[in-house]
Amino acid sequence: MKFKYYYLLILLLFIACNDTKGELVTADENLIVGKWVKIEAYISVGGPQYWVDVENGEEIDFFENGTFFSNRFKECTTGNFSIEENILLLEYTCNGFNPVSENEKGFITYKLDFLSDYFILTPISGPICIEGCSYKYQRKK
Template sequence: MKKTVFLSILILGLLSCGSDDRTMETSGLVGQWKLTEAFISAGGPQYWVDVENGEEFTFFENGTFSSNKFSECTTGIFSTDQNGLSLQYDCDGFDPKSENIDGFITFDLELETNYFIVTPTSGPICIEGCSYKYTRR
């Protein structure tokens, strides 16, 4: 009996931690963000450059987003996991040309309080590496 109670408590604890972590990661992204810097290379070492009039994203608590990145499609769904961000635009016939086999545009994600940095992991990958910094608005 004691083993059953202990195992039940342990399993419930593990399950609740996993869902809380995911909610925390996604909720940290909720809000308005603007592309402000790009980490690029012109064949040599990488360096940060300022981006003027960068695209904007708004992430909502219900797992949807809006963006002005593409004029052909401005909405979709998003999800996060441990260190990743996945975007899927929801317009019929829209092809951003950077989706993975499952239809998502994926990135490595470094999420901080007032900014996040993404590095593309699907579609055309920058040969010399590239990352993009979005600042909370």
């Protein structure tokens, strides 16, 4: 009889601890629509990488029509976006604006890890962090 109670207790603990938050989700344009703010950066200063909080982080607003607004660059704040196989493509549309981080096709590209309550961007185009870097964005409330 004790065995059944232990089995039941272990089963209940497993179910209670099996939280779906933080599960990787295949991202598409519909999932990312909304306002997001950069809250953390994954950096290194020559040693192991670690997360640090970002104060007054970049804000980016993705719209249903495939456009976005971002306060990352003062020279240009708008553009078009798309997601292809978990790669986020940002194309700033201001005349004469050519950020260093864009690729040969004119896109700034990021590997996109979309989780249920936040996403992580890792730069692919432009100057890449030698020791690696990523940025965590959370939906703005």
